[in-house]
Each structure stands twice: as C-alpha cells, then as structure tokens.
Amino acid sequence: MYKTLTTNIRDGIMEIAINRPDKLNALNQEVMKELALAIDEVYKNEAVRSAIITGTGPKAFVAGADISEFLTLSTDQGADLAKLGHMVFQRIEESPKPIAAAVNGFALGGGCELAMACHFRVASDNAKFGQPEVNLGIIPGYGGTQRLVQLIGKGKALELMMTADLIGAEEARQLGLANHVTTPEELLPKTRSILQKIHEKAPLAIAKVIKCVNANFKFDVDGFKTEVAEFAGCFATQDLQEGAAAFIEKRKPVFKGE
Numbered sequence: 001m002y003k004t005l006t007t008n009i010r011d012g013i014m015e016i017a018i019n020r021p022d023k024l025n026a027l028n029q030e031v032m033k034e035l036a037l038a039i040d041e042v043y044k045n046e047a048v049r050s051a052i053i054t055g056t057g058p059k060a061f062v063a064g065a066d067i068s069e070f071l072t073l074s075t076d077q078g079a080d081l082a083k084l085g086h087m088v089f090q091r092i093e094e095s096p097k098p099i100a101a102a103v104n105g106f107a108l109g110g111g112c113e114l115a116m117a118c119h120f121r122v123a124s125d126n127a128k129f130g131q132p133e134v135n136l137g138i139i140p141g142y143g144g145t146q147r148l149v150q151l152i153g154k155g156k157a158l159e160l161m162m163t164a165d166l167i168g169a170e171e172a173r174q175l176g177l178a179n180h181v182t183t184p185e186e187l188l189p190k191t192r193s194i195l196q197k198i199h200e201k202a203p204l205a206i207a208k209v210i211k212c213v214n215a216n217f218k219f220d221v222d223g224f225k226t227e228v229a230e231f232a233g234c235f236a237t238q239d240l241q242e243g244a245a246a247f248i249e250k251r252k253p254v255f256k257g258e
Contacts, residue, residue, distance in 0.1 A: 004031045005038055006056065012049035013195050014042055015188075021057030027110040028066035029084065036088045042097055049203065050195040053092075053118060054102040055111075058184065061103045061127065062111025067136065078141075085110065085142030089117035094214060096207035098198050102191040103127045104184060108166070113140060116147040116177075119210065122191045123169040123178040132164035150217055151177050202239035203257040 001007070006017045016038045018025040042051045055061040073081065092099050092114075101107075101118035108130050115121050115129070123129075131140045131148060139145065140161065148157040152175040160167070172178040182190045198206060208230040215223040234240045238258040246253035 002034045002038070004028075005034050007038055007041075009045070009047055011192075011196065012047065012199055013192055014038075014045070014048045014051040016051060016053050017056045018054075018062055019056040021055075021059070023066065024060035024063035024106060025055040025057070025111070026064055026066040027062055027085075027114070028069055029081070032084050032088050036091065039088065039091045039095065039099075042095060042099065043091075048097065049199050050098040050100070051095075052100050052102050052188070052191050052195070053114065054188070055104055058105065060106040060111070061101070062108075062114055063106040064109030064111055064132075070136075070138070082141040085113070089113060089143050092117040093119075094210070095119075096210060097203075098195060098206065098210070100191050100195060102187050103129075103169075103178065104187055109133055109140065109144075110142050113142040113144040113147065116151060117143065120179045120194070121172075121177065122180045122182065122187060122194070123172060124184040124187045125169050125181055126184060127169040127172070127178070127181075128166045129169075129172045129177055130164065130166035131161045132166065134162060135164045146217075148177075151175075200255075202237075202243055202253075202255040204237050204239050205234060208234065 004018065004020055006019045008015050018031060020026060020031065042048050099118045101115040101121045103115050103121055103123040105124065105126060106128050107115045109132060112129050112131055131144050133139050145161065148161065156175060169178055169181045173181050180190060212223065212227045212230050215221045215226040239255045242255060243253045
C-alpha cells in the first residue's frame with residue numbers, strides 16, 4: 001500500500017515506520033503524503049486504538065527533511081511545503097487516539113518536529129534530537145519553532161535552534177522533550193506497554209484529554225471553557241456510568257467507547 005512506510009496493526013496498536021533507511025528516513029513530499037494517509041487510517045479504522053510512529057533501521061527515527069528537494073523551490077513552493085507539513089503534523093497532534101513516537105536514533109529537523117507532534121515520546125539511549133536548520137540557511141518549517149518552546153521553554157528552545165546543537169536522549173528527557181529513555185531493544189516494547197495501559201482507560205475520556213490539553217496552546221480557544229464542555233460531555237457517555245459503577249463495586253471497568 002505504501003512505498004515509503006511500513007505499517008502493521010497488532011493488539012489495537014498501529015505501528016507506522018518511515019522506511020527509507022538508506023536516506024536515514026528523511027522526509028520528502030512522498031513520505032508526507034503517505035504519512036497523511038496512514039494517519040487517516042488511525043482516525044478511521046475501528047480496529048486501531050492507538051499508534052506508534054518510528055523509523056526503520058538502527059540509526060535514525062527521521063534524520064530531517066530531504067534537502068535535495070529544497071534546491072529548486074520558489075518562495076510559494078516553500079510555503080506549500082510548510083503547509084503540507086503543518087497539516088500532517090496537526091492531524092497527528094489532534095488525533096483522538098494516542099500517537100506515540102518511538103525515537104530510535106536521529107530525530108533532527110523535520111524528524112524532531114514529527115516526534116514533537118506525537119502525544120509523547122519514548123527514546124532509545126542512542127537517540128539524538130535537534131533543530132539544526134540554521135546550518136542550511138533555513139528555519140524549522142513543520143511547527144518546530146512552536147512545539148519545541150511548548151515542550152522545553154523559550155530560552156532553551158531558542159538556544160538549540162540558534163546554535164543547531166544536538167542533544168542526547170537523557171538530556172532530552174531531563175528537558176521534557178522525551179518522556180522515557182530505554183535501550184534500542186526495549187524501545188518498542190516500552191512504547192507498546194504505555195499504550196496498552198492507556199487502552200484500559202475510557203477511550204472517549206482519552207480523546208477529551210487530548211482535546212483539552214491541545215486547547216491550552218491555541219490562541220483562539222479558551223482551554224478552561226473547553227475543559228468544562230468536555231467534562232460535561234462525559235456525563236452523556238456509557239463509559240462514565242461503567243467507570244463509576246466499577247469503582248463503587250470495586251471491580252475493573254470494561255469500557256466500550258460509548
């Protein structure tokens with residue numbers, strides 16, 4: 001189905017791997033368009049409860065954008081490229097189903113931006129993060145100037161983007177860019193274990209949590225009002241009835257997303 005991705009669904013988790021190991025999984029327009037299709041499947045496929053985005057091979061999650069595509073672009077074409085990246089990554093960020101990044105090596109430029117668009121990040125201990133675009137005379141164009149600030153704060157984000165310095169997995173964890181650091185062998189099992197724990201919770205409530213947290217970063221949305229509305233909406237769900245009954249009856253709830 002895909003030329004630049006591999007996908008599989010197991011235990012409700014869709015694994016999406018950028019599959020250009022000879023190019024260190026660099027993002028080109030074909031990858032972005034196929035990634036958009038894969039994210040559409042996450043949204044629409046009822047068999048999918050959550051997703052993992054990772055890279056193929058031991059060296060890179062995504063080592064950046066395919067710079068060879070940049071040499072012939074006009075200003076308008078550059079804008080179109082950025083708009084495509086923003087659209088795809090916003091779809092990831094706003095997915096009502098959790099999407100995790102399993103960062104298995106270099107996550108640079110567009111790769112770091114892709115990881116940041118996911119709801120959380122698990123990194124292997126050989127991972128490297130960075131936004132080194134100024135080395136090429138450009139800036140992050142897929143949301144990096146915004147999401148890096150949200151995750152690690154203005155001062156450190158500015159330093160990393162202006163110096164083009166790379167940071168290792170443990171520093172990324174300390175800064176809040178990575179949630180967990182593990183070995184390459186345990187990267188996918190660790191990521192899957194977190195998602196499987198989330199699968200035990202009420203899926204409608206999980207979607208509402210994602211929506212409310214994202215509202216905090218939108219200038220045209222009142223996050224507190226969003227929380228009130230989404231909290232109220234929970235009272236119309238069977239999941240709330242099941243969760244409350246299970247709590248009172250001291251048993252494990254069985255949520256159906258209804």
